[in-house]
Amino acid sequence: MAAPTTLPSALADAVRDESSLRRFLHGLPGVDQVGVEQRAAGLGTRSIKKAAKLHAIDLAISMVDLTTLEGADTPGKVRSLAAKAKRPDPERPDVPQVAAVCVYPDMVKTAADELKGTGINVASVATAFPSGRSTMDIKLADTRFAVEQGASEVDMVIDRGAFLSGRYGQVFEEIVKVKEACGDAHLKVILETGELVTYDNVRRASWLALLAGGDFIKTSTGKVQPAATLPVTHVMLQAVRDWKTQTGELRGVKPAGGIRSTKDAIKYLVAVHEVAGPEWLDPHLFRFGASTLLNDLLMQRRTQLDGHYSGPDYVTVD
Amino acid sequence: MWEYAPAPESRDIANLKPNYRMFVDGKFVEGTGEPLKTINPATEEVLAEVSTASASDVDNAVKAARRAYDRVWSKMPGSERAKYIYRIARQIQERARELAVLESLDNGKPIKESRDVDVPTAAAHFFYHAGWADKLSYAGYGPDPKPLGVAGQVIPWNFPLLMAAWKIAPALACGNTVVLKPAETTPLTALVLADIIQQCDLPPGVVNIIPGAGDVGAALVEHGDVNKVAFTGSTEVGKIIQRQLAGSSKKLTLELGGKAANIVFDDAPLDQAVEGIVNGIFFNQGHVCCAGSRLLVQESVADELLEKLHVRVSTLRVGDPLDKNTDVGAINSREQLTKIKELTESGEAEGAQRWTSSCPLPDKGFFFAPTVFSNVSQAMRIAREEIFGPVLSVLTFRTPDEAVAKANNTPYGLSAGVWTEKGSRILWMAQRMRAGVVWSNTFNRFDPAAPFGGYQESGFGREGGRTGLEAYLDV
Numbered sequence: 001m002a003a004p005t006t007l008p009s010a011l012a013d014a015v016r017d018e019s020s021l022r023r024f025l026h027g028l029p030g031v032d033q034v035g036v037e038q039r040a041a042g043l044g045t046r047s048i049k050k051a052a053k054l055h056a057i058d059l060a061i062s063m064v065d066l067t068t069l070e071g072a073d074t075p076g077k078v079r080s081l082a083a084k085a086k087r088p089d090p091e092r093p094d095v096p097q098v099a100a101v102c103v104y105p106d107m108v109k110t111a112a113d114e115l116k117g118t119g120i121n122v123a124s125v126a127t128a129f130p131s132g133r134s135t136m137d138i139k140l141a142d143t144r145f146a147v148e149q150g151a152s153e154v155d156m157v158i159d160r161g162a163f164l165s166g167r168y169g170q171v172f173e174e175i176v177k178v179k180e181a182c183g184d185a186h187l188k189v190i191l192e193t194g195e196l197v198t199y200d201n202v203r204r205a206s207w208l209a210l211l212a213g214g215d216f217i218k219t220s221t222g223k224v225q226p227a228a229t230l231p232v233t234h235v236m237l238q239a240v241r242d243w244k245t246q247t248g249e250l251r252g253v254k255p256a257g258g259i260r261s262t263k264d265a266i267k268y269l270v271a272v273h274e275v276a277g278p279e280w281l282d283p284h285l286f287r288f289g290a291s292t293l294l295n296d297l298l299m300q301r302r303t304q305l306d307g308h309y310s311g312p313d314y315v316t317v318d
Numbered sequence: 319m320w321e322y323a324p325a326p327e328s329r330d331i332a333n334l335k336p337n338y339r340m341f342v343d344g345k346f347v348e349g350t351g352e353p354l355k356t357i358n359p360a361t362e363e364v365l366a367e368v369s370t371a372s373a374s375d376v377d378n379a380v381k382a383a384r385r386a387y388d389r390v391w392s393k394m395p396g397s398e399r400a401k402y403i404y405r406i407a408r409q410i411q412e413r414a415r416e417l418a419v420l421e422s423l424d425n426g427k428p429i430k431e432s433r434d435v436d437v438p439t440a441a442a443h444f445f446y447h448a449g450w451a452d453k454l455s456y457a458g459y460g461p462d463p464k465p466l467g468v469a470g471q472v473i474p475w476n477f478p479l480l481m482a483a484w485k486i487a488p489a490l491a492c493g494n495t496v497v498l499k500p501a502e503t504t505p506l507t508a509l510v511l512a513d514i515i516q517q518c519d520l521p522p523g524v525v526n527i528i529p530g531a532g533d534v535g536a537a538l539v540e541h542g543d544v545n546k547v548a549f550t551g552s553t554e555v556g557k558i559i560q561r562q563l564a565g566s567s568k569k570l571t572l573e574l575g576g577k578a579a580n581i582v583f584d585d586a587p588l589d590q591a592v593e594g595i596v597n598g599i600f601f602n603q604g605h606v607c608c609a610g611s612r613l614l615v616q617e618s619v620a621d622e623l624l625e626k627l628h629v630r631v632s633t634l635r636v637g638d639p640l641d642k643n644t645d646v647g648a649i650n651s652r653e654q655l656t657k658i659k660e661l662t663e664s665g666e667a668e669g670a671q672r673w674t675s676s677c678p679l680p681d682k683g684f685f686f687a688p689t690v691f692s693n694v695s696q697a698m699r700i701a702r703e704e705i706f707g708p709v710l711s712v713l714t715f716r717t718p719d720e721a722v723a724k725a726n727n728t729p730y731g732l733s734a735g736v737w738t739e740k741g742s743r744i745l746w747m748a749q750r751m752r753a754g755v756v757w758s759n760t761f762n763r764f765d766p767a768a769p770f771g772g773y774q775e776s777g778f779g780r781e782g783g784r785t786g787l788e789a790y791l792d793v
Contacts, residue, residue, distance in 0.1 A: 030739040032759050035590030045430060047325035047642035055320055238589050245625075273320060274633050281320055 007211070008247055015211050018169035025168060025207060031199035031235055040230040046270045050304075053266070057301045058096055060265040060293075061088060063283045065123055065254065067102040067291050069130075069222065075110045078103055080318045082114035089298045089315065098294065099283040100153055104129070105146040112150030123153035123188070127178060130192075130221035132157040136174065143181040154178070155188040155289075157221060158205065160195045168208055175212035188254055188287075189214035193232045194224040202232055206239035216252035222289065227257025230267060237276040240285075250279065256289025262300040265293060322635075325642045327429045332420040338368045338505065340375065340529055341512035343382035344522025349375050351530055356505060359426035360639050360648040360683040368505050371528035376497070376537040379526040383468040383495040384543055386523030392465055392493050396452035403451060403490055405518040406511075407444035410437065410483075413514065417507055421479055422639040424506045426648030426684070427602050429640050439764055440483035443782075446766035447487035450787060454492065457784050463791040465493030466569055467545030472535040472559075473508075474551045475501035475650050476605040476706075482508045484781050485548055486525060487766075492790035494546065497526045499538055501551075503651050505529035536562070544568060548789065550607070553704075553730075553775045571779025571789045573607065573771060575704040576732030578753065579725035580610030580761060583718075584619045586737035587759065592626045595710070598735060598761040600634060600646055600688055604708040605654075607776070608733035610761050612694075612701060613712045614721055620714045624692060628673060631688050636677045646708060649684040658686050658707035665691050665700035670711070696727060704730070718743065722750045731773025735761045754780070 007015070014024035048056055066085050068077060082101055089095040100121035101111050111122045124146035128134035134142075143154055156178045162170045179187050189209035193202050209217050217236050220227040233255045240251045253276070259265055265288060272280045280286050295315045303309045339346040351370035358365050371379065391399070410417065417440075418432040427436070454463050469489045473481035478500055489496050500508035512527045528534060532555070539547045539559050546569045549559050553574040563570050580598050582591045598610025615623050639647035649655040666672050670691040679685045686708055694701050694711040701711050715721040725734055734753040736744050744758040754771045757763060764770070769780035779789045 029586065029588040032587035032590035032739075035587060035593055035759065038760075039590070039593050045434070045642070046322065048322060049325045050323040052321060052323040059320070269320075278319060 011211060011246065015172065021168050021172060021208075022166070025204040028203055028207060031203055033199055036199055036231045036234055040234050040271070043270055043274060044230060044267045046267075048266050048270065054301070054304045056266050056269050057262060057297050057304065059281060060262070060269060060288065061297050061301075062096040062099060063287050064098040064294050064297075065100045065102045065256070065287045065289045066098045066294060067222070067256070067289055069102070069104060069125060073104060073107055075107070077318075078107045078110045079114055082111055084294070084316060084318045085115065085120050086118055088294055089301070095298065095301065099287055102155065102289065105142060105149065105151070108146050108149035108151045121152045122150055123155055124149070124151035125155045125157075125221075127156040127174075129155070129157050130223040132159050133161075136177065139174070140177060140181045143178050147181070147183055147185050151185055153186045153188060154182050155190055155218060157190045157192060158209070160192050163196070163201070163205060163208075172208055172212045175209060175214055179213045186215040187213070188216035188218045188252075190218045190221055190256075192221055192224055193219045194226045199231065199235050202235045203239060206236050210239065210243050210251055214251070216254050216287070218254040218256055218289065220255075220257040220289075222257035228255030228259055228289075230271060233268060234271055234275055237271060237280070240280070241276045250285055252285040252287065253280070254287040254289055259288055259290050260292050261296050265297065322643050324638070326638060326640045327419055327422075327642060329419060329423060329640060331415050332423055333416050334365060334420065334423065336366055338366055338509045338529075340369055340371055341509065341516070341525070341527040342375070342379045343526065344516065344520070346512070349528065349530070351375065351534065354502060354505075354529065354531070356424055356503060358423050359650050360680070362683055365423055366506065368509070368529050370530035371499075371534045373537050375528060376534060376541060379497045379528050380468055380470070380538070380541045380543050382523035383497050383526055386521055387467055387495040390521040391495050391524050394493075396454060396493070399490060399493065400448045400451035402518055402520050403444050403448035403487065406514060407441045407448060409514040409518055410441040410444065410511075413510070414438070414441070417479055417510060419640065420510060421507050422647065424504050425475065425478055426639050426650050428644040428647040429642055430644070431602060436477055436480045439766075440480045443480075443483040443487045443766045447491035451491040454787065454791070457787050459788065459791050459793040463492075463793055466790060466792050467494060468543060469494045469496050469546040469548060469790065470538040470541060470544040471496060471498040471548045472538065472551065473498065473500055475504040476602060476607070478504040479507040479511060481550055482511055485550075488781070488786055489790050490524065492787055494790050495524045497528060497538055497544070499528055499530060499535045502529070502531045539563065546570075546790065548779075549573070556777060569789070571771075571781070572777035573779070573781065574775060574777040575730055576607045576609065576772065576776050577612060577702065577704050577728045577730045578608055578610050578733040578735070579612045579614050580735035581721050581725055581737065581747065582613065582615045582619070582623060583736075583738040583740070583743065584616040585739050586619075587739060588619065588623060588626060590759065591737040592623065592630050594735060594737065594759070594761040595627060596630055596634070599710045600631070600708050601762050603646055603649055603686070605650060605706055606762065608755060608762065609706075610733070610735050611705060611710060613710055614715050614724055615712065616721075617714045617716050624712065627690060631675050631690060632677070634675060634677065634688055636675075636685060636687060637680055646688060649686050649707060652684055654706065655684040655686060658705055658709060661700060661703060661705045662689060662709055665694070665698060665711070668698045668700070670694045670698055670700060696724060702728065718747070722747065726750070726752045729775040732776035733757065
């Protein structure tokens, strides 16, 4: 198996062959379910007020991957989403832009045209999203198509069937090849933690994706319940932190699906701040995969600045 | 950088009064002892003046308790007693915020702990024991177990309200009446509990609360008409009480100091073990008798664990106890702070390696930054003596037998923690730990249904659960 980057010797050994990889992943410390859930709930009681809250709201807006992944998507829908990405609150030009717009591959061109020169990334799901059930060739073609169309970020899904049956080498190879197919585009590896079920699996899949060269590890497609949860994100944040300790490299985390309110988003930011560390409070290293979250952030932002709540009629519905 | 803005809980909620009086025979009365001033350890300002009991006040309180016992409480059916106890539990919930803020002001513990642990657990103890009041015949102590009479109870300053609940709830459920002395530095929440008890219309004299210093406690436990003594506090005072009571017919339970081992094996869930270690020693500023003050870690993971621990401890926020984001509050008193400093200096002098969090500390008040000592050996004072502060001593071991030997090598034996993903090892260790409580893959979890108590110099008798009823029944 070919490691994508130069790894420290201990980690290079881990990806030498299938059995080394298996040994490495199963040698990772376990995750105690009760403990991690207790910690996540405990950190969830942090009280973020006033200037800290306003800062968190703007930070969260700048971390949103504004997403539409519906069978019913049309170029018109994608264009209006792109407009929203550029000016989330048209009456308030000081609101930051979002980090990216996330669409299906056939919508990438539309989004890229709209976002040219804005600094907003176009992310595309690929590799037979959301199930990942197709051949390697098709997954790679899917990826190449998205990048050719102008995607600067690719959100791939792992083969959960292969992972759950212990074929870690296969999952590893897939990620490596998709990463190659991405070229300069950033790769986010969707673990679909709702199908992995246990925190031990989440930790193993996180490390597998990091070893294979994923720039981001992402919780979910949004098509499977449960999608992102706080404790799962804790486990993944711990993985990127440990990765940095061992390699010096910074990798990102993206919870996706089910984060709808500002209150939730702030709980995630507190986890980023205190589990991974302040360095990760950056759109290059943390994203929210969300569609409805942005409007709640905008409403809460107005509430903070105006001193009163104005309601959903004052933000745009796209 | 993202700084959390201050998020203080309003101190007005505490409904603080300039004067507090003792509670005897259903009434708040002036004590004839020298009044004491209780201070806020986070600011060193005086919070309130509290009247204290003299020897004659102690006698009056015990007489009131005796009358209430003879005339009302011992004759009342359990189902009726239960109604009163349930009422107290509900009133604690009703006034939870007031109690939490007052506790943090008086004790220095962070509001998140008084709000999420102390007050809800205190209510839970009353709820739990209320349920026993009419079911004592089924507790395994015979068909109709009888109460003991008047219970004299002396509690410490580390969990002022919660310890009052631990003491009062089982005593009342079993049909005893109570004279309780709260700690000198933290009398306020016990007196609000007295207010709750008054509002719940408990018959006068069933519960009496008499603040004061050690001499009041001594007069209470020595009193000839007290049938049962329950003490939570230092081993030193516990020994004095035991000597005083020798030869008397008084029943005694003691819950004293500890020097618990938190044992981490190399197959432990390391990130959660780090959380458990932090919770074990930095919860309540380490003012916990069952604190996991000795970390025993298997050598093969010691470096990794210690590095993770330093990173995690650095994120602890030390400061204003009323700020909702504070993790570690104020040390309860100057005296305690001096003791912690003295013992940490001995650790350095004896050659242990000191690491202290670089977190900022407030200018005023009694604060101590979280501290971790590594390279500690069994012979050092910091490995043997109870520090009762946010100071962790880290020792290593190589084999499970060595872990058992080191963990048990202490005159104490209150609690222990075992961290491993191997179920069989947890059971093997739990059998060998000389400790009243053994937590596996967690630490400092309290439930009224689980008995709590110690071995050796950590005391005897159990509190909580079915087992805890024995201390208040004539069996």
